[in-house]
Amino acid sequence: MAIPKVLGIETEYGVAGGPQNDPIAASGLLVSSYAHVGGRFINWDFRDEAPGSDLRGTTLLTSIAPLVETHLANAVLANGSRFYVDHAHPEYSSPEVRTPRQAVLYDLAGEEILRRAMLGANRETYSGDAVVVYKNNSDGKGNSYGCHENYLVRRDIEFTDIVKCLVPHFVTRQVMVGSGKVGWETDSASSRRPVFQVSQRAEFFEEVVGLETTLKRPIINTRDEPHGDHERFRRLHVIVGDANSSQVATFLKLGTTGLLLALLEDVGIATLPPLPVDPVRAIHTFAMDTSLTSVEEFTDGKMYSALDIQEWLWRSVNSYLSTHSGDAVAPRSEIDEIMSYWRSVLDGLRSDVSSMSSLVEWVAKKNLISSYAQRHALAWDDVRLKAIDLQFHDLRPEKNLAARMGFTEMFNQGEIERAVNEPPEQTRAYFRGRCVSQYGDSVVSANWDSLVFGLKNGELHRVPMMDPMRGTAELTRELLDRCNSAEELITALGM
Amino acid sequence: MAEQEQKRKNIAGEGQGSETTSAATTAGNSEKLKNDMDALLDEIDTVLEENADEFVRSYVQKGGE
Numbered sequence: 413m414a415i416p417k418v419l420g421i422e423t424e425y426g427v428a429g430g431p432q433n434d435p436i437a438a439s440g441l442l443v444s445s446y447a448h449v450g451g452r453f454i455n456w457d458f459r460d461e462a463p464g465s466d467l468r469g470t471t472l473l474t475s476i477a478p479l480v481e482t483h484l485a486n487a488v489l490a491n492g493s494r495f496y497v498d499h500a501h502p503e504y505s506s507p508e509v510r511t512p513r514q515a516v517l518y519d520l521a522g523e524e525i526l527r528r529a530m531l532g533a534n535r536e537t538y539s540g541d542a543v544v545v546y547k548n549n550s551d552g553k554g555n556s557y558g559c560h561e562n563y564l565v566r567r568d569i570e571f572t573d574i575v576k577c578l579v580p581h582f583v584t585r586q587v588m589v590g591s592g593k594v595g596w597e598t599d600s601a602s603s604r605r606p607v608f609q610v611s612q613r614a615e616f617f618e619e620v621v622g623l624e625t626t627l628k629r630p631i632i633n634t635r636d637e638p639h640g641d642h643e644r645f646r647r648l649h650v651i652v653g654d655a656n657s658s659q660v661a662t663f664l665k666l667g668t669t670g671l672l673l674a675l676l677e678d679v680g681i682a683t684l685p686p687l688p689v690d691p692v693r694a695i696h697t698f699a700m701d702t703s704l705t706s707v708e709e710f711t712d713g714k715m716y717s718a719l720d721i722q723e724w725l726w727r728s729v730n731s732y733l734s735t736h737s738g739d740a741v742a743p744r745s746e747i748d749e750i751m752s753y754w755r756s757v758l759d760g761l762r763s764d765v766s767s768m769s770s771l772v773e774w775v776a777k778k779n780l781i782s783s784y785a786q787r788h789a790l791a792w793d794d795v796r797l798k799a800i801d802l803q804f805h806d807l808r809p810e811k812n813l814a815a816r817m818g819f820t821e822m823f824n825q826g827e828i829e830r831a832v833n834e835p836p837e838q839t840r841a842y843f844r845g846r847c848v849s850q851y852g853d854s855v856v857s858a859n860w861d862s863l864v865f866g867l868k869n870g871e872l873h874r875v876p877m878m879d880p881m882r883g884t885a886e887l888t889r890e891l892l893d894r895c896n897s898a899e900e901l902i903t904a905l906g907m
Numbered sequence: 908m909a910e911q912e913q914k915r916k917n918i919a920g921e922g923q924g925s926e927t928t929s930a931a932t933t934a935g936n937s938e939k940l941k942n943d944m945d946a947l948l949d950e951i952d953t954v955l956e957e958n959a960d961e962f963v964r965s966y967v968q969k970g971g972e
Contacts, residue, residue: 424971435969500969552963557971625972651972783944784951799959800951802966811954816947 414677414740415645417670418508418564418839418880419515421662423655424501424557425526426546426805430533435500438533438543442502443485443495445532446525454488454848455857456496457864465636466623467571467646488858490833490849491521492841495529501557502526502545507841508860508880511742512666512750514836516659517823521831523547527807528832547655547814548805549612552798554597556616558625559655563670564880565646566677567638574648575621575632577676580685580710581669581725582631582652583695584718586611587704588757589665591654592774594781594801595793596700600692606700607792608781610774612654614699620691625651631691639860641878648673652695657805657814658773659822660753667741667750672725674740675732683728685721686711702778704761719762726754769817776817777804840883846892847901854898865898873902 430438486496492507504522509515526545533543550556565574590611596602598615609615622630631652638645650669656662672684687710688694694708698718707715716724730751732738738747753771760768761775769776781797790796804813835845840861847855847863856866865873877883895901956962 426966426968428966499971501971503971546966551966551968553967555968555970557968560972626970779944780947780951784948787948795963796955796959798963799956802963803954803956811956813951813954816950818943 414674414736415564415566416510416881417673417741418510419512419666419670420506420508420562421515421519421522421666422503422505422558422560422562423519423522423547424498424503424559425807426548426551426557427500427502428544428546429541430543431540433540436497439497439500439502440485441533441536441543442526442529442545443487443497445536446495446529447485447487448532454486454852454855456486456488456494457857457859457862459859459862461859462637463635464623467634467636468621488844488848488855489525490835490845491518491831492835492839492845492848493518493522493525495525502529507835507845508839509836509841510838511746512663512670513742513746513822514838515666516662517827517831518836519656519662520659520823520828523807524828524832527809530807544811545807546802546805547657547807548591548802549654550593550597550616552593552595552597552802556613556629558613558651559653560625561650561653561666561669563648563650563673564640565648565673567642567644567646569646569677571634573676573681574673576681576687577672577684578669579620579631579687579691580721581672582650583688583691584698584721584725585665585668586614586654586695586699587718587761588668588722588754588772589653589656589661590614590699590772590774591656591658591661591805592777592801594798600696601700604696604700606702608702608778609699610702611699613652614695617652617692617695631695640880645880654773655805656773657817658771658776658819660757660771660820661773663750663822664753664757667746668725668729668754670741671729671732671738671747671750674736674738675729677740678736679732683731685716685724685728702765702774704765719758722754722758726751726758770820773814773819776814776819777801780804780813780817837885837889838881840877840880842885843877843883843888843892846888847898850892850895851898851901865902867899867902869899873907875902875905875907 427435427438494505506518509518530545593609593612596606601615616629617631618628619630621632623634633649633651635649638647689709697706697708707717710716769779781800806812835841854865857864861878862874862876895904
């Protein structure tokens with residue numbers, strides 16, 4: 413039986429400006445300026461982190477684990493998220509949420525937090541250029557940074573089945589959820605030299621399955637850090653996606669992938685499409701063809717386009733939902749919304765690609781850039797078109813182009829404001845967020861699966877949160893309402 | 908290849924008959940977007956970074972993840 417698809421999105425933002433134009437300093441300034449108004453500096457407890465652990469069961473000695481940079485700014489926010497400096501980028505790791513809709517909402521909350529952090533940082537910047545933040549995935553010069561999705565998966569599911577389930581999807585979903593890019597920047601694109609690509613990230617992928625995230629990036633990442641009970645859970649760490657400005661794109665990215673994982677856990681892979689013969693070539697082919705007509709050979713010996721495979725996946729999930737509720741992913745009304753958007757986007761892309769500009773981000777960007785090029789009689793390699801591509805993702809409201817595209821919106825400003833300040837209610841993020849709000853001075857360290865409280869008598873108490881589905885509002889609201897201090901909380905917990 | 912063409916048609920054909928209710932407001936939006944494109948391009952001319960060459964050249968990020 414499928415377990416709840418607890419979800420999260422980690423976004424590394426592009427950053428420019430700041431003291432000496434140093435991205436680490438700029439990122440630190442963003443986090444520290446925001447922590448003063450909306451969060452707490454809390455030590456991150458790295459006890460739980462093992463980025464070198466491999467889901468396939470071995471740890472590859474050649475893999476490079478991220479450096480543990482404990483001196484860099486780290487804040488845990490009242491909405492249960494983590495906002496910190498990851499290498500040379502500000503990263504917002506959303507709180508764990510229970511449904512794709514909530515994933516969209518807490519991703520939007522992250523954008524709002526970055527905008528406020530930018531305002532704060534630029535009040536404190538006394539020299540150099542203003543700090544500017546971009547929600548994109550590459551600089552156009554061969555450097556990429558990620559937007560990672562996380563899905564809770566049953567530990568007893570065979571990893572090879574996860575690969576078979578998701579490779580066809582990850583190679584083709586970009587036609588619905590890619591955020592688009594002018595030009596190309598890696599060797600993988602040098603033979604085709606595309607003027608515009610469906611995905612920001614696809615050309616950076618060089619392997620099918622692997623542990624790396626910065627070199628030889630794999631379509632399926634095997635990092636094994638469940639941030640929970642190792643016996644019961646995997647956390648599938650997905651690195652292949654683009655950061656999205658279209659809310660429906662984020663919704664579809666999480667919704668379709670979550671549904672396929674629920675299908676895998678409930679009924680297995682029998683109804684799913686075959687794999688491409690060469691998945692790496694296929695992800696590049698589909699990224700570099702905006703007509704969406706290119707086909708690739710699959711292991712059944714036949715040729716399919718990205719849309720053919722998405723049609724197949726939609727039909728498999730639709731059929732699964734005739735016998736299963738899908739409640740591992742979301743309530744039925746939300747499932748219907750995912751399936752309906754998925755259907756509309758596939759039909760729209762097949763009949764008239766350019767009609768999809770209010771839902772599909774790469775289509776909106778391409779329409780905009782082609783219209784601009786036409787108006788000013790510019791060639792596709794004109795630098796002004798690349799400037800529009802970058803500025804599309806500039807988070808400053810006065811500069812941001814994505815916000816001017818008329819994308820369908822799923823949440824209003826009031827809902828986003830609330831998600832900036834309050835945690836989601838249906839996961840352990842609720843307990844984390846409320847504890848940071850109420851007992852912040854007593855929280856000495858935190859990570860995804862525990863909080864450590866320092867009491868006035870000098871005692872330290874670790875509160876473990878090994879199940880992402882516990883620590884919810886339903887289970888802890890009354891307790892948290894009742895306890896006015898960390899001391900009272902620890903006593904009430906019987907610790 | 909002929910078989911593939913046929914297959915694609917079948918898949919697409921099956922899709923046509925299915926529910927497209929709540930999300931099908933997109934045609935109206937995109938029509939509006941087309942009408943608004945001229946206004947949008949005017950606006951972009953005013954907000955676009957002034958020195959596109961310098962802006963694009965100096966946007967250099969370190970790899971992440």
